[in-house]
Amino acid sequence: MPSLLFCGPKLAACGIVLSVWGVIMLSMLGIFFSAKSAVLIEDVPFTEEDIRNDKDPPQIIYGLYNQVGINCFIAAAIYVGVGAVSLCQVRLNKRQEYMVT
Template sequence: MRGLICGPKLAACGIVLSTWGVIMLAMLGIFFTTHSAVLIEDVPVTEDIFQDGNPQRIYGLYNKVGYNCFIAAAIYILFGAFSCCQMKLNKRKEYLVH
């Protein structure tokens, strides 16, 4: 069948992984853009930013990491759509064979 790249089990695994990736990365993006203090260890902050005393620079880094999480979630959405297409092609192949 034309366009069929992976089997049904791999497509199902891709759907599950992309669903979890979208949920996790969207939540992380929300928490980073709201400047959650718990995530400070995951922000690339250097000592000079702390000594500067300007929290806006730290908030800018939080926002940058949050936007990166949203971009990664969008990539996972594309991967999930690809897996859904592969699942439909596999079902069509089964239908045509039987």
């Protein structure tokens, strides 16, 4: 039977730590972008034409804020998946410690 174990215990633990950090960081960024934080305006991808051609000026910028916030939440969900895989690897490594070959 093939083993699903593909990384060692240290790499799996590192993956869990990075995943937890990524989920916390990106979730907070997603919340702040969704709240349209003025501090994050430099990270919103808009051009001067977006401002000039807009009949209702803040609406395009607000839409871009929301899009970046959604992207942050998607990236946080990917980190949750990576964390789940890392957790499975930790458990498989612990199981392998107790197996006698």
